[in-house]
Each structure stands twice: as structure tokens, then as C-alpha cells.
Amino acid sequence: MRLLPLLLLLLLFACGSDEPEVTPSESPDPSFTKLLDEYQEARLQLNPLEATFMGDDRYNDRLPNMLSQEYKEESRAFYQDYLARLRKINRNRLTPTEQVTYDVLEWDLNIALQGADFTEELLPLDQFSGPHLMIGQLASGASAQPFRTVEDYENWLLRVEDFATMMDTARVNLERGAARGYLLPRSLTEKLLPQLENLSAEPVEDHLFYGPVGMMGDSISTAERDRLTDEYKRMIGQRIIPLFTDLTTYVRNDYLPQSRETSGIDGIPNGEAYYKYLIKLYTTTDMTADEIHELGLSEVARLRSEMERVKTEVGYTGDLQSFFDHVRSRQELMPFSQPEEVIENFNAIYERMKPQLAQLFNKVPKTEFEVRRTEAFREASASAEYNPGSLDGTRPGIFYVPIPDVATYNTFSDEDLFLHEAIPGHHYQISLQQENEELPAFRRNLWYSAYGEGWALYCESLGEELGLYEDPYQYFGMLSAEMHRAIRLVVDTGIHSKGWSRERAIQYSLENEAESEASIISEIERYMAIPGQALSYKVGQLKIRELRARAEEQLGNDFDIKAFHDLVLEGGCLPLAVLERKVDEWIAGA
Incomplete structure (x- = not known):
């Protein structure tokens, strides 16, 4: 609950208040449910890869340029809007389950807004993360992106074009970052290079992105199979391989010599606050x-x-x-x-x-x-x-x-x-x-x-x-x-x-x-x-161990390990303070 201004608090103490104590509701709040539904739908449109990994195929043809300034500002506005809308909801009138959801969403929006203050987009690639690795997994045909129908194959062609645009931005951001001191440590650049080289290698038929071509089933006609095969060859040969060839050359010849000799993130501008x-x-x-x-x-x-x-x-x-x-x-x-x-x-x-x-x-x-x-x-x-x-x-x-x-x-x-x-x-x-x-x-x-x-x-x-x-x-x-x-x-x-x-x-x-x-x-x-x-x-492990030990000590023979595991797992991912509150309430009510 947000703190009242000091003057208002003094007025309440002086005059008293006839307001009844607010108790949690026993039924869900329709306005809160509506907010959550709208938030999830807007979130998936902002992050269509998340929808794909969930098995929601509606946005499989999209990949917003998450490395662009426009996307960053759109995301910031999204989080600010939903945080303002959330704070119009009276948390104390929600059900206990809804109150947990309120706390989780508030934490999520706040941490996202804090992250938006940093220039993460100027370090767009490394050997462990980055769009080239995530899209590479999807491109193989063995991950979350489906390749069953003609529409699936066409969706991927559209998404790859968006990916290529993002990688063009990655190249620009690497140059911008280098000019401002946002550079990878040299050892990381050296590990990134073979990944980029792999994605620039010929022939087309051996390329990672060609994998789905060999997966076309009998439900796709011969004519469509031939057409899609040609389009995938063009996509790889004329867009992906040249893109990664150019990127590899830049990283090897220009970016690597500038890469940092320091190892920690405190070696970039504002690195201490970022860490x-x-x-x-x-x-x-x-x-x-x-x-x-x-x-x-x-x-x-x-x-x-x-x-x-x-x-x-x-x-x-x-x-x-x-x-x-x-x-x-x-x-x-x-x-x-x-x-x-x-x-x-x-x-x-x-x-x-x-x-x-x-x-x-x-x-x-x-x-x-x-x-x-x-x-x-x-x-x-x-x-x-x-x-x-x-x-x-x-x-x-x-x-x-x-x-x-x-x-x-x-x-x-x-x-x-x-x-x-x-x-x-x-x-x-x-x-x-x-x-x-x-x-x-x-x-x-x-x-x-x-x-x-x-x-x-x-x-x-x-x-x-x-x-x-x-x-x-x-x-x-x-x-x-x-x-x-x-x-x-x-x-x-x-x-x-x-x-x-x-x-x-x-x-x-x-x-x-x-x-x-x-x-x-x-x-x-x-x-x-x-x-x-x-x-x-x-x-996280030490906190869960601490909570189990606390429950075992306070409940004694009434402690049920299966019930404890159910409690920890039933609500899914939670900030640790929220999880601790849940366990303490469970112990108190046992």
C-alpha cells in the first residue's frame, strides 16, 4: 500500500476515521482480471518470441527489432502504462491469490523500468546470448518454431527478414558501442567469432537455416515444396550468408582489436550501477x-x-x-x-x-x-x-x-x-x-x-x-x-x-x-x-533450504514434505520475498 502524505496522516489522527477496515475479497476483482488479460495480450505482441515458445502461433511471422531505440521506447511506455493502471487497483480489496499476483506484476514492471535506464542494446551480441543464438535454434527446425504447413514455412521467411533487420541494427550498435566504450572483453569476442563464421559458411544446403527444408511433410504439395525450397535458398544465399559474412569481417578486423582487456562489467560506462x-x-x-x-x-x-x-x-x-x-x-x-x-x-x-x-x-x-x-x-x-x-x-x-x-x-x-x-x-x-x-x-x-x-x-x-x-x-x-x-x-x-x-x-x-x-x-x-x-x-537455493528447515522445525511431526513441495511449486516463479511470505502463512495456518 502506498504511504499517505504526512499532512494527511496527521489529519486522520486528529479527526479520526469512520472508514471500515478493508478485508480481502472472497471473489476475484473483474477489473483486475481485465487488466491482467490485457497485459498478457499486449506483452505477447511486444515479445512474439515468448508467444512462440508458449506454443501460441499467432505471432510466428513477427520479430520486432528489440535492439532499436524505437522498440526500447515502446517497451518503456508499455511498462509505465501498466504500472500506472495497476496502482489504480486497490490491492487490499483483492483476494489473497490476487494480492500475490499484484505483488508479482508490480515487481516485474518496476524491474523492467529500471532496466530500461541502461544501454544494454550497445552490447547486442556475445558467445552466450543474443539473437543469433536464439534464432539459430529456431532456424534448425528442431525447436519451438513449427514447420508443418505452408503457412509455417512462410511465417519463418517473414520472421527471418525481421531477424536480418535486427542483425543489421546489431552491427550498427556494435559500432556505436565501441565508440562510447561499450565493448566486450577480448576473450568473449574471440568466442563469438566462430559462431558468426558458422552462420556465414556455404554451401546453402549445409547451412543451419536450411534445416526446415528437409522436414517438409507429405501434406505440402510438390509444387509448394519446390517453391519454398527456392525461397529458402534465396533467403539464405542472398540475405543470411552475406549478412553474417559482413558481420564476421567487421568483428574480426575492427571490433576485436578494440575489445576490452578488462573482464568485468564495471569496465563499461556506468558499469557499477548496471551490475x-x-x-x-x-x-x-x-x-x-x-x-x-x-x-x-x-x-x-x-x-x-x-x-x-x-x-x-x-x-x-x-x-x-x-x-x-x-x-x-x-x-x-x-x-x-x-x-x-x-x-x-x-x-x-x-x-x-x-x-x-x-x-x-x-x-x-x-x-x-x-x-x-x-x-x-x-x-x-x-x-x-x-x-x-x-x-x-x-x-x-x-x-x-x-x-x-x-x-x-x-x-x-x-x-x-x-x-x-x-x-x-x-x-x-x-x-x-x-x-x-x-x-x-x-x-x-x-x-x-x-x-x-x-x-x-x-x-x-x-x-x-x-x-x-x-x-x-x-x-x-x-x-x-x-x-x-x-x-x-x-x-x-x-x-x-x-x-x-x-x-x-x-x-x-x-x-x-x-x-x-x-x-x-x-x-x-x-x-x-x-x-x-x-x-x-x-x-535461491539457500532461501528454499531455509524455508524448508523453518517449516520442519516449527511443524515437527506435522511437516509433510509433499505438501511443502506443492506449496513451493504451485504458484510458479515468485520473487523470493513473496515466496517466503507464502511459506510463513502456510506454517502459521497449519
Whole structure:
């Protein structure tokens, strides 16, 4: 509730008030429902890619130029308008569920407006994010963009033209940014170049964007197939390849020599304030970089102690640093010769844990999921990741696993990774959120990294309860994954607020975790590319652990783990303070 001006408060105290106490309504507010419906529809028109990933095909032919100043101003006006409209709603008269939605929408609009004050568009591309990667996934034909009908294929041609316009703007923004000191670190530019080169390579028939041509089904006539094939060849040969050829030349010859030698975002203009905003965006808290750095150091120390215990258990007599090398190079943990065997191993993990899932969860998503190998064009610099299924459940959730070199693929953390990326981590959380028709539409597709990644990291600790981690090396894999996230608190804040170099962050990681050096380098460069995002995992996990411990202590024998998990999952992604309020109210009402 907004604070009354001091003069009005004094008047109320002096004269008293006959206004009755406002109590929450028992039925939904039609004006609030109307606002939410209009917000969601306008939001999808502003962000048509979001609609595509939801399985809403109405805007599959559109891609607004999100790197343009016009789009930025349109977005700012959109958020300002809906924030003003929201504040005309009396929150105290809403139902308890609506009040949560009010708080979520208010937080969402405010954080978006704060972000609009920064010039993010002047750093439009990097090796981990950017339109070239997202559209590249869609262009393959194996992601959310459908390729079933003639209309689908024509929609993609229109969207690609919009994409090409956006990439033209990206080139302009790179030049504008370079002139003003908004530059990528040199190591990131070097990793970006091969991606751009891949998208500029000939022949047309081998190009990533040609993939959908080979997917045309029998429902498309021969004449239409021939026409569309010609149009796709022209699109790739005359627009996409020349565009990326020119962009590659510019980045290699002009942008790379200017790229920063510093590693942190504080090396760009207004970088310190920007990092403070990113911390808030990704953690949904007001924690400072210093507080997060100290928390990370404490967690690293705690986890090292537990790792020492496991090292002793398996009979290794060297120090922890050499044990990391032992785990990295242990041949028994690198048993595969074919990429398909990696995928089969993840499916086998799922089969082992299935019987125990019912002991921890009442709610199970209807959406199917698959484990797939990461596409070749981005595999070298990609991490394992989860892509959500469609809202209607017709497209499965997909757990992507990069396998750049199967001979050196180490399995010691596979059980832990499955719990995080697939079940019950991202797949359960995101699918149950999408399937919950009691949530307003915008909340069914909402993402807060602190909640979503915090939940997934919390799920890694459920391995023993789910019948996993019987092998001490797999348990060490879980500790290593948690250590990995604890290290992130140290190195992300170190890089972006304490002057740490890329090399210092790499060395700190090598000293405290068992990941390979190549993997660590990729991870550190990821943190350099998306400052603050890596903080969300541990901050969110620790909050969920804290809430579970609080509920167990206060409820005692009445604590029901399935009910707790239902409570955490039922409302989908929430800012952490909103989630904490929900759990406290649940404890009080139990």
C-alpha cells in the first residue's frame, strides 16, 4: 500500500476515521482480471518470441527489432502504462491469490523500468546470448518454431527478414558501442567469432537455416515444396550468408582489436550501477555485491570440508587439489565412445529414481520431456540447459546436453545434473507452472532466475531421498555442482565489482572444484557475458533450504514434505520475498 502524505496522516489522527477496515475479497476483482488479460495480450505482441515458445502461433511471422531505440521506447511506455493502471487497483480489496499476483506484476514492471535506464542494446551480441543464438535454434527446425504447413514455412521467411533487420541494427550498435566504450572483453569476442563464421559458411544446403527444408511433410504439395525450397535458398544465399559474412569481417578486423582487456562489467560506462541492477534482477533481493561475495566464501569453505570427507571415504590419500585432478581424469568415469551413450545414461538415471518420486511429490507434470544433444553450431561453448515445453503440452521440455568430445565426457556429476535440469528440477517447476490454469496467463510463463534456478539447485540435494548418490563419486558430483554455484558467488562478484581478471577467476575455480579447465574457462566467460545471472542459483537455493528447515522445525511431526513441495511449486516463479511470505502463512495456518 502506498504511504499517505504526512499532512494527511496527521489529519486522520486528529479527526479520526469512520472508514471500515478493508478485508480481502472472497471473489476475484473483474477489473483486475481485465487488466491482467490485457497485459498478457499486449506483452505477447511486444515479445512474439515468448508467444512462440508458449506454443501460441499467432505471432510466428513477427520479430520486432528489440535492439532499436524505437522498440526500447515502446517497451518503456508499455511498462509505465501498466504500472500506472495497476496502482489504480486497490490491492487490499483483492483476494489473497490476487494480492500475490499484484505483488508479482508490480515487481516485474518496476524491474523492467529500471532496466530500461541502461544501454544494454550497445552490447547486442556475445558467445552466450543474443539473437543469433536464439534464432539459430529456431532456424534448425528442431525447436519451438513449427514447420508443418505452408503457412509455417512462410511465417519463418517473414520472421527471418525481421531477424536480418535486427542483425543489421546489431552491427550498427556494435559500432556505436565501441565508440562510447561499450565493448566486450577480448576473450568473449574471440568466442563469438566462430559462431558468426558458422552462420556465414556455404554451401546453402549445409547451412543451419536450411534445416526446415528437409522436414517438409507429405501434406505440402510438390509444387509448394519446390517453391519454398527456392525461397529458402534465396533467403539464405542472398540475405543470411552475406549478412553474417559482413558481420564476421567487421568483428574480426575492427571490433576485436578494440575489445576490452578488462573482464568485468564495471569496465563499461556506468558499469557499477548496471551490475547493482543486475544483482537485483537475478536474485530478486537487495543484497550487495560485498554481501554475496562473503556468502560465497563461507559456502566454499563449508563444501570443501565435506569434499575432504568424501575424499577420505574413497581411500584417496592426496590433497583435495590432486583429488580434483583424479576425478577429472579417472577413466572409469569416462566410459563412453558414442554420444548416444551419454543420452542413454541420463534416461537410465530417470528410470532408477522413478519409484521414489511419489514419496516427495504429489503433483507431476503432464508435459513430456526429452534429453537431446546440443546442436553442433553452439555446442563448443554451451552448457547443459533446459528448454521448456509448450503451454499445451504438445512440445516436450528438452534437456540439452553438450557433448563436444565424447571420449572425455565425465559422468561423475550426471545424476546431479539430471535432478537440476530435468526431474524434479526445471522440468517439474516450469511444466507445473505452465499447466496451472488457476494462474493468470502472464504468471504461467514467468521466469525469475533466483526462484527457478534456486529450485533446481535445491533439487540436487534430493538425490539420496530419490535413491541416487549411492556411488560416492556421484555424491561428490553433487558436492562439486553445489561448490560450482558457491564459487559463482565469489567469482561473479569478484569479476564485476572487485577488479578480478578472467585468469584470476579461472584459477580460483580450478583450486576449488573438479571441473575440467576447458569447462571452467567456458563458465567464467559465461559469467563475463551475463553478469549477475550466476548469483541466482545459490541465493535461491539457500532461501528454499531455509524455508524448508523453518517449516520442519516449527511443524515437527506435522511437516509433510509433499505438501511443502506443492506449496513451493504451485504458484510458479515468485520473487523470493513473496515466496517466503507464502511459506510463513502456510506454517502459521497449519
